[in-house]
Amino acid sequence: MLCHLHISNFAIVRALELDWSNGMTSITGETGAGKSIALDALALCLGERAEASMVRPGADKADIVATFDISTLTDAQQWLEQQDLAMGHECIIRRVISSEGRSRGYINGVQVPAQQLKALGQHLLSIHGQHAHQLLLKADYQRQLLDAFANHEPSLQQCRSHWQQWQQLKQEQQQLQQACQQREAQQQLLEYQVAELDQFAPGEQEYPELEAEHRRLNHGQQLVTDSQRCLEQLYDSDQTSIYQALNSNVQQLEQLAQLDPELSSVHQMLSEALVQVEEASRELRHYSDHLELDPARLHEVDERLSQWLQLSRKHQINESELTQHHQQLSAQLQALTRDDARLDELAQQLHEAEQQYQHSAEQLSQQRQQSASQLSKLISQSMHELNMQNGQFAIDVTPLPLDKAGPLGIDKIEFQVCTNPGQPLQALHKVASGGELSRISLAVQVILADQITTPTLIFDEVDVGISGPVAAGVGRLLRQLGERCQVICITHLPQVASLGHQQLFVEKYTDGVATETRIRALSDEERVTEIARLLAGENISASALANARELLCAP
Incomplete structure (x- = not known):
């Protein structure tokens, strides 16, 4: 999990030290205060492209240091050991950006290229932006979600191995056939x-x-x-x-x-x-x-x-x-005669390899169909909790002919949804609105929390466009997700912010000459005031404060 973040001279941040806790952390603040700056800094720390404009005006360089506890992260530990970068149960990642736009990355004090920062970052955290739910429309991502839910990795590996063997034999046959034709x-x-x-x-x-x-x-x-x-x-x-x-x-x-x-x-x-x-x-x-x-x-x-x-x-x-x-x-x-004999031998081997692949792919397809039914029911239930009472979700798994197969099997997987009674199930991209997609995406994240290998999930205003009971449902799901892994959520909704285990507040200061952003943890009483501000605006009334206390007591 993310433990500490140090930022200096990045954008409008002069100096910032943040300690992070388990559970769900909600981040709120005024519009334009720079609520996403900490996440942007984290993204840079994990290999995103650096630019000179990111350095605070007047500074020589920006310096970002993120510290992670990896004591329970087997994948991250193995990756670090393979790269000879291990340093106990702690991992320190640093990114330095000069005012000329040059950058340097470090893992546990060792300078590394940005690609290694990205590779390690996949084992540490995942950032879901406002448009991350658009991934749900992609066929590959839909397949990944279904396979992650059912833990199909062993079957996928077997299918991929049989596919590679089959393709290698096909390639050898094609090359030999071409050579034989040329040598006829x-x-x-x-x-x-x-x-x-x-x-x-x-x-x-x-x-x-x-x-x-x-x-x-x-x-x-x-x-x-x-x-x-x-x-x-x-x-x-x-x-x-x-x-x-x-x-x-x-x-x-x-x-x-x-x-x-x-x-x-x-x-x-x-x-x-x-x-x-x-x-x-x-x-x-x-x-x-x-x-x-x-x-x-x-x-x-x-x-x-x-x-x-x-x-x-x-x-x-x-x-x-x-x-x-x-x-x-x-x-x-x-x-040349041996080549002819090898072609005859290859024909038999190809037939056997094709049968092996087809068998493993059909087994995987059957497993997917069983898992699709289970996951569809769970997502439908979550949709009902997110004020989509008439929503119905289904995952269609259609086996394809062998000539359209691939290393991941023979299935065409399509997420389908019906949002109104009496309507047929249709492909997700044809029916669901942006808000509905966002809610479905969040429901999927919660359901798949046990299969999530990255311990820190960051949600950057994924609740845009919703309010009222829907916002409360989103908040409950995020908190539920926070019980299993570290969740950091930037939000403008009081129903979501109030359900965080802890809350950070982003504010912007200016002295007329320079501007800077600060982030600080809120005390229990400060949280009441901030939730009330989100409810009522700048003119906070007694009823808004009472409503804020009620929301904070809801968990």
Whole structure:
């Protein structure tokens, strides 16, 4: 709750210190005295836009400090802890505005941007101005009120979660479908290319092997002739062959090495050479004996190489890259094929997600219909108490098709009212006047007081345009609301002001040079005088004072 408010050099306030109490506080004063200044200062303290004109003329800056007791405000405590701004059970918010229009905000002594002031303010207080009842005409606000009354948050979270899952899958499907459509031509080309290469089936090391085989087959006759000639020179010659000459040298050196050991190494080397020549001749004979001329195989290899070169040119790659290119194209085609499989999988997941969302949304809709009936009866009863004896209130909950659904369900929620007997229920905006809307709005606030998470509610002349018994009914409802949370009400009606647990008086002073507004708490006797002034004007009679005492004793 709001505990203390310090204001200096703001508008026509020079210096002001206000302590606030539990229950309902009524604020009264003469017209033009500045009854809303404290609320305007609070709004600035909680992030509203600051302007240079708000600084009191002649001052360097305006300074506003609001102190709140948050010992029972779990949401506010959690928010402060998350922002590393917690300071026990007290929260101090400060806003400083320079005469140039610059402003600074502080939470518990730490400078923060205005957005954080606003975020925290949602957990601390709510200001209802003269036209706040216009919110009742908005469909979103009507839904919020119904859901708050019935505490639908768990069902809303489930519905929202299922909706998000459904929408994410739909988005993935749309993106994949678009990608598949764009890649349809690419897929057709890939299918043709991969099929062609699959049919050709290039081996990983095939190309160099083909080249080697082609050279061998293409020069087969030369290989046969030259290898046989080499074999004859090495070993098979009827005349002296290399082997025979080398063998003769080896035998001669063997004898010489016995005469001179220094020739032993030469003998050894030639002996080894003789073995090598003999081995080479054996290998050459084997090669020559098995070498065949195969024109048919040569034709096959030649055709295979021609196809290989043709495909390489077609794909604009080097011959050695054809096998790898084939693998890459196959991988791309498989990826596209996986997209098709994912689309089939998504279709099933989408169906399941849609069923989950529809189930949770229908459950929420049933809960809303039950709660709508209860809330409609309560609001109708409050309307009767506020001098709308023939008033009837109803909340229509109409389930919509899935194509018009959203994260908050499938329902169209409409507040309906009938203010005169014999008339049908119609949408609130078509029937209710401004005064009736204001009373209905107040009735809703009282009924929903247990669900209100902001501990301080401020009403800025929401009773404009009413009087008499209606004003008394409004006052009773505000006081009833003040039993559950802190209520601050600016009013000009004695019937409302008298029902406050305490009362503040706003007055304006001038010395002919400067003007300033002051706010002070009224004593019991001062309240009698102020209520009498509201009843009778400046000329307060004995009967007005008696009437004022009667009103103050009414609670």
